[in-house]
Amino acid sequence: MKRRTKIVMLGSALLLTAGAASAATASNAPRQQEAASDAPRRHEATSDAPRQREAAALTGTAKLYRSAGDDITFSFDAHLAAKDKADPMKATGTFRFSHYLNGSGARAEVEVDCLITGGKVAVVSGVITESDLPGAEGKRVGVTVHDLGRHDRLGYSWASTGRPGEGDEPPRCVSSAPFEKVKKGTGDFTVVPWQPEL
Incomplete structure (x- = not known):
């Protein structure tokens, strides 16, 4: 029960x-x-809709190698938006560089006015907006970067035109070949290749 x-x-x-x-x-x-x-x-x-990748970019920071121990640093944050793919002079962003040895030297901040990339190489130019280098503010400079992983290379317009503020200004997106070596362990430049419709 x-x-x-x-x-x-x-x-x-x-x-x-x-x-x-x-x-x-x-x-x-x-x-x-x-x-x-x-x-x-x-x-x-x-x-x-799927997000379009930007048309080109150069980012990253590295120190350059110098046997004398110079402290030379370059940093980039330069971009060309997808909508501006046909006009590299619409690039935006900034880059900075500094060069010191035994406590003396100078630094500069630059507003980007052109960016062209191809494969792993980028050429960026801009006008110096802030610097403690006499006569440099308001002058255009250009830099070239070769993105090679841990062995990135770099060149700059004042290698042939004279230091910013004393030499000639290059046109937009003009620089020198990337003849400088990046200091071991510091290179993290990244180049997004430009793919214009040709």
């Missing part, structure tokens, strides 16, 4: 649980249908 009572009670409990679950499911059904109908709209809002 006890066993039969337990079975009946267990059966009743299962029925009550099933009834509560089906009632909850029924009351949730409209909400679930509403959520399902909203799902495509939410998906459309969050998944726009």
Whole structure:
């Protein structure tokens, strides 16, 4: 008798649980249908067209190698937006460089006015906006980077035109060959190649 009572009670409990679950499911059904109908709209809002990669870029920081121990640093954050792919002179960003030896030297910050990249090589130019080098502010300079992993190389326009503020200014996106070596362990330049429609 006890066993039969337990079975009946267990059966009743299962029925009550099933009834509560089906009632909850029924009351949730409209909400679930509403959520399902909203799902495509939410998906459309969050998944726009695939994002285009920028047309070109030069980023990263490195120190140059000098046997005398000069502390020479170059940093780049230069970009050409996808929408400006046909005009490298619409590049934006900044780059900085500094050169110190035995406590003396100078630094400069440059606003980018042109960026052209090809494969792993980038040429960027800009106008110096801030510097403690006399006569340098307002002058254009150009830099070339060859992105070779741990063996990046670099060149700069003043190798042939004279130091910024004293020599000639190069045109936009003009620099020298990347003749300088990056100091071991410091090169992390990254070049995004430009792919113009030719």
